[in-house]
Amino acid sequence: MSSASDPDFMTSLARGLSVMSCFAEQRRPLTVADASGLTKLSKAATRRCLHTLVELGYAARNGPHYTLMPKALTLGYAYLSSSDLPAIAQPILDHVCKTLHESCSLGVRDGDELVYVGRSETERIMSIALRVGSRLPLYCTSMGRVLLAAASIEEQNAYLARTALIQRTDRTETSPVKLRAIFAQTAEQGYAVVDQELEAGLRSIAVPITGKTGIIGAINIGLQANRTSLADLRARHLPALRQAARELSLSGL
Amino acid sequence: MSSASDPDFMTSLARGLSVMSCFAEQRRPLTVADASGLTKLSKAATRRCLHTLVELGYAARNGPHYTLMPKALTLGYAYLSSSDLPAIAQPILDHVCKTLHESCSLGVRDGDELVYVGRSETERIMSIALRVGSRLPLYCTSMGRVLLAAASIEEQNAYLARTALIQRTDRTETSPVKLRAIFAQTAEQGYAVVDQELEAGLRSIAVPITGKTGIIGAINIGLQANRTSLADLRARHLPALRQAARELSLSGL
Known part of the structure; x- marks a missing residue:
């Protein structure tokens, strides 16, 4: 960009932010060489960024x-x-979480990723x-599919062309043709269900949040596959999510 | 610095981070003039920072x-x-929260402020x-007092001299002499109680977390004053907090 x-x-600002970001998911202290390798910046530039970040706290x-x-x-x-x-x-997330005793999250799209911007959590599963x-x-992800479903066909195709579709579990759909069909179905039905495609044992269901400018985010419920059937998810969790999405959509965002 | x-x-990196930080607590979009006023940077410098932040997403x-x-x-x-x-x-925070049905937080010192770095929450009170x-x-704050109590007398005095001690409620202690005595008592007893000095109706109790390098943070429980007496706080909440702090302190941080 x-x-x-x-x-x-x-x-310099771009470089500094890139160095800060490279610590994510590393779970360990980084040397200048580590950070330089992760950011693709020169060691000299990386060292100056780290030095400045230390000076600034x-x-x-x-x-x-x-x-x-x-x-x-x-x-x-x-x-x-x-x-x-x-x-x-x-x-609103807290209310859904309390009512259904399941974790409820809010996500938005940032580039080609889903970012969690809100979460109300029960036990970690x-x-x-x-x-x-x-x-x-x-x-x-269920929220990701709701957000992709809101994009134009051209955008969906461009996303699928540039994205590494990784087989995260034996159920993960990685066929662009089938994913396009899933996006179309998601747009039509107004929700997405993902059954153990992100992680074995995890099911989730998501609906879109509509703001003044169109679909601005999604909310979902994630739960253990062995505790809740897909039929239950549609019968019990979907109406609660839709009600929550309606409240959010009506709040004038 | x-x-x-x-x-x-x-x-440039320092300026960009300062512009990003100035959005905190503003709860509204900012113009170049707003951000320039908050950061004390020139409008031209502020505009370049905002432009770069937009380009970077x-x-x-x-x-x-x-x-x-x-x-x-x-x-x-x-x-x-x-x-x-x-x-x-x-x-560990989740366990305390679940056992006592009260919110439990982890805080560390960043300059002259307490920063929440972990939290397990029941209802928002x-x-x-x-x-x-x-x-x-x-x-x-109870965590703040635990962290100040770990500092040398010289550091405590310097902190009190440079800090605006604001009367946030009619109970807030703002006398440097009395605060010094509170820090000494906190160090001696190994915990701090704050009773409605931050906000009316809110009580909290905190204990320190000890790492390899000394006291590295604090954990606390905050609760409604009208539901829990100070005696209860010491008899029931303090032992649970101390147990949690012991586990954290033993984890080799």
């Missing part, structure tokens, strides 16, 4: 190793506290620890 | 107004997913919406 011909584009250095500091949370918090959608959604800020692929 | 004489310090522009985008969450998530403390603490990333003053 950056452009060498754009004199107002701050390359966003990172800490321990010998050759760097870690991020809690100040990095401020930036995510700045989004959450300045945006209407997560604030308006939280009590997944091996993936989902929380606000978590990112997942669009093609194999 | 920046230095004009430090050739490795990236001023961290912000969006709608006419003269800028908002942050969900991509900003990635940066906070990078801290959470790469740090041991929040990951190790979450199941406060007018302040606390969540991961929330920042509160140290002097009037």
